[in-house]
Every structure is written in structure tokens, then in C-alpha cells.
Amino acid sequence: MSQSMMSVSSLNTKIKSLLEATFMHTLVEGEVASVTYHTSGHLYFSIKDDKSSIKCVMWRSSVSRMKFRIEKGMHIVVEGSVSVYTPRGEYQFQTVKIEPYGEGALALAFEQLKEKLKTKGYFDAQRKKSIPKHIKKIVLVTAKQSAALHDMLKIIEKRWALVEVVIVDTLVQGEGAVAQIAKSLKYADILDADVVVVGRGGGSIEDLWAFNEEKVADAIFEMQTPVVSAVGHEVDVLISDYVADLRAPTPSAAMEMILPDSTELLYSLDEMIQRFEHHIKQKLFDVDRQLKHHEEMLSRSSPYRQLNEIQIRSKTLLNEFDRVMKSKISHLELQLPVLSQAFQKNISFVIKQKEQTLKHLNNAFLMNDPKGKVKKGWVEISYHGEKVELEKINMNDEFYVVDPKVKIKVKALEKKKID
Missing domain, CATH: 2.40.50.140 (Nucleic acid-binding proteins)
Incomplete structure (x- = not known):
């Protein structure tokens, strides 16, 4: 082997x-x-x-x-x-x-997530909430000691110091930042604010990457409060910018975009006050001119003025009568023995005629006197500016009783019908 x-x-x-x-x-x-x-x-x-x-x-x-x-x-x-x-x-x-x-891994990851969220409708314009025109309360989700927060507070103080500011301190980069940002956004959503601004200052793509994570995008998408994404510089475009209701190029720009300028507002208010004062003065002038016109018209049609004119004409007639009579007497004195009887008849006729004229003028005066048109003891009932009958008045109603000389406000304490 x-x-x-x-x-x-x-x-x-x-x-x-x-x-x-x-x-x-x-x-x-x-x-x-x-x-x-x-x-x-x-x-x-x-x-x-x-x-x-x-x-x-x-x-x-x-x-x-x-x-x-x-x-x-x-x-x-x-x-x-x-x-x-x-x-x-x-x-x-x-x-x-x-x-x-x-190509870089981060660039590919960005495009992949962007396409995924776009397909899910996260970027749709119709779902974006409008930013209120008048903001009373604002929540800033960012690092408490950051330059971005300092810049935002500085702009707030300059533009609209009346707004209530709530700061939600959170990590904006590094390990744990994604979870903290998402949690902070959910907390900010229950603070009953008009708008939430989430963001941070500039940095590298790695520093800003927490705002390119799906968990942060989900948190923004699910919020009921309008959200402004203000991350990095103007050239930095992140996933949070696409999902938010408004994208601001920088944190400072976010404040300038959503808050009014108090100086401009004061100028506008001054201009509005001036226009209002001019309008009121013109209205008062027009009303005064109309009032004077109505006073003149009333004066022309006043019964007292007409009576005065009648009295003047009557006096003129009497004066003319005296003049004519004196002339007649002087002329007739020469013919007195002959015309004495005729004169007596004539003077009696003239006196009766003038008495009738005077009586007629006096009757005309009495007929035109408003005081004479109302029977003694009778008044008009005025309720809410309208003439009504007494039966229209209910218990505890307040109304006016009016005669030609007096207007009295009364209250109905008792109501009985008279058979």
C-alpha cells in the first residue's frame, strides 16, 4: 500500500x-x-x-x-x-x-429605495398636506446642540417670535440615529403642532444617510401633521425630501419659507390702516353731505316753515289791507256824506271776507300740524324698529310707546285680552 x-x-x-x-x-x-x-x-x-x-x-x-x-x-x-x-x-x-x-453602494441604495417608495405612492403630490399660512406652534426635530437648531431659532426670532417652539432632541447621524429620528417624528405628531420640521446641517453623504432610510420615510409618510424636510445644503437631495410635504434647501431656509416676516407684516398693516382711515373719512364726508342735503329738504317741506310763510303772507295781506283802507277812507271822507252808507256795507263785506280767509288759513294750519293728527291718549307701539299692534307683544318683551312728543321704552309685565 x-x-x-x-x-x-x-x-x-x-x-x-x-x-x-x-x-x-x-x-x-x-x-x-x-x-x-x-x-x-x-x-x-x-x-x-x-x-x-x-x-x-x-x-x-x-x-x-x-x-x-x-x-x-x-x-x-x-x-x-x-x-x-x-x-x-x-x-x-x-x-x-x-x-x-x-458605482457607489450608497448611490445604488438611494435609487433602489427611491424607486420602491415611489411605487408605494410615498411621493404622490395629491397626498401631500399643505403648510398652514398662519403657524402658531412648530416642532423642531433635530439635535439640541446643533448649529442647525441655532440657525433655525435665530431666524424664528428675527421673522416671527410669536410662534411657540417645541424642540425634540434626537440623534441625526451615527448608530441608532434612524430609530431615534423615526421615534421622535411619531412623538412630534401627537404634540398638536401646526407643522413639524425635521432636519440637520450639512455633511457627507454618510453623515446624512439616516434621512435616506426606509424607517424614517415610513415615519414621515404616516404623520398627520404637515412635515418639512430641511436636511443638509441646497445640493443635498434625500429620501426624506421626497416624502415630506415640503422640502427646504437648508434648515434656515425652512424657517424663511413657512414663517411670515413680521417687518413686512407691520408695513402691510400700516398700509391697511391708512387705507381704512381714508375710507372711513370718505364715508363720513359722504354721510355728512347726505345729512345736510336731507336737513335742507326737510327744512323746505317742514310744516312749521310753511306756517311761517303763511303767517308772513297773511301779515302782508293785512298791511296791504290797511293801506288800501286808509286810501279808501281818505278818498271817501271827501264823499262821506254821499258814500257813508255804501262804505259801511263795503267795509263789513271786506272784513267778513278777510275773516273767512284767516279762518281758512288757521284751519289749514291745524290740519297740517302733526300734533293734531293723533288723538289724545293714543300712542304707537314700536317693536324692533317696526310699528306693531299690542297683541303682537309677548310677556317680557321690551318695546317703545311713541306719541308726537315722547318715546318711552317699556317691558310687558302682564298681558290680558279685552273682550
Whole structure:
């Protein structure tokens, strides 16, 4: 028997030692031929080129650090080492890191999540809530000691210091930031605010990555309060920007976009006051002019004025009568012996005629006097500005009794019908 002969187990063990010692920290490039994300969290897949393929595995701890999912047909670069399963003599590539071929993992992860959320309707314009025009309470979800918070508070103080500000302190980068941001957003949603602003200042794509995670996108999508995403600088566009109801290029810009400028508002208020004062003055002028016109019209049609004119005309007539009579008397005195009897008749006729005229004028005066048109003891009932009958008045109603001289406010304490 040859001394070089060995058992299957020994052979597989030597192969394992040789392969694992030779192919450590190896990079392999190829196309994904098959892929299975196992319920255990492990990833099983294979890659190939135009001539051969190799089985690969990535354990759950490494899978959890991946930012994107691999799919069949994707061109990737895997990093790891060759391992051998000695009981079956099978080998596979034990992967610790996967990168897309020719592009960054984060860029691919961003596009994958963006497409997924777009398909689910997270970016639809019709589901976005409008930002209130007049904001009384605002919640800021960000790091309490951050420059971004300082900038936002500075703009708030400058533009609209009347707004109530609630700060929800949260991690915005690093391990645990995603879970904290999502939790903080859910808490902010129950604070009965008009708007929630979530964000942070600028940084690298890795620093901002928490806002590109699906868990944060879900939290924003499920909120009932309008949300403004204010992350990084103007050039940074993140998943939170697409899902939020409003995207602000920076945290400071968010405050300028949603809060009114108190200075501009005061200018506008001044202008409105000036227009109001001018309008009121014009109205008062117009009303005063109309009042004077009505007073003049009333004066012209006043019974007292008409009576005064009648009295003036009557006095004029009497004066004219006296003048004519004196002239007549002087003329008749010369003819007195002849005309004495005729004069007496004539003067009696004239006096009776003038008495009738005076009586007629006096009757006309009495007929035109408003005081004479109302019987003594009778009044009008006025209820809510309208003339009504007494039977329309109910118990405890307040109303007015009016005659030509007096207006009295009374209250119905008792009501009886008179048969």
C-alpha cells in the first residue's frame, strides 16, 4: 500500500487549509446568477462570468450593514475569502462586503429605495398636506446642540417670535440615529403642532444617510401633521425630501419659507390702516353731505316753515289791507256824506271776507300740524324698529310707546285680552 494514500476527510482538510490560506481578502467581480435572502438573515447567492460560476454566502451580521439589495443580473464586486465545507468537499466564497460594479453602494441604495417608495405612492403630490399660512406652534426635530437648531431659532426670532417652539432632541447621524429620528417624528405628531420640521446641517453623504432610510420615510409618510424636510445644503437631495410635504434647501431656509416676516407684516398693516382711515373719512364726508342735503329738504317741506310763510303772507295781506283802507277812507271822507252808507256795507263785506280767509288759513294750519293728527291718549307701539299692534307683544318683551312728543321704552309685565 502506498504511503501517499490518505482518507477523503484528510484530503478535504488539506484542500480547506490550502484554499483558505491562499484566498484571503480576495476581490471577485461577476454577475449575480441567483440570490436568496434567507429568513435567518443570511444571504445566499452565486456569481458568474461567461465561463464559470461560484457559490457565495454572506452572514447576517454583514448583511445588516448593507445599504442596498442585490438582484439577479446585477454586476457586483464581492470581498471575502474562500471557505471549504469538509463533510461534503464543497467550497464557497464567504463574503464580507458587496459593492456595485462601477458605482457607489450608497448611490445604488438611494435609487433602489427611491424607486420602491415611489411605487408605494410615498411621493404622490395629491397626498401631500399643505403648510398652514398662519403657524402658531412648530416642532423642531433635530439635535439640541446643533448649529442647525441655532440657525433655525435665530431666524424664528428675527421673522416671527410669536410662534411657540417645541424642540425634540434626537440623534441625526451615527448608530441608532434612524430609530431615534423615526421615534421622535411619531412623538412630534401627537404634540398638536401646526407643522413639524425635521432636519440637520450639512455633511457627507454618510453623515446624512439616516434621512435616506426606509424607517424614517415610513415615519414621515404616516404623520398627520404637515412635515418639512430641511436636511443638509441646497445640493443635498434625500429620501426624506421626497416624502415630506415640503422640502427646504437648508434648515434656515425652512424657517424663511413657512414663517411670515413680521417687518413686512407691520408695513402691510400700516398700509391697511391708512387705507381704512381714508375710507372711513370718505364715508363720513359722504354721510355728512347726505345729512345736510336731507336737513335742507326737510327744512323746505317742514310744516312749521310753511306756517311761517303763511303767517308772513297773511301779515302782508293785512298791511296791504290797511293801506288800501286808509286810501279808501281818505278818498271817501271827501264823499262821506254821499258814500257813508255804501262804505259801511263795503267795509263789513271786506272784513267778513278777510275773516273767512284767516279762518281758512288757521284751519289749514291745524290740519297740517302733526300734533293734531293723533288723538289724545293714543300712542304707537314700536317693536324692533317696526310699528306693531299690542297683541303682537309677548310677556317680557321690551318695546317703545311713541306719541308726537315722547318715546318711552317699556317691558310687558302682564298681558290680558279685552273682550
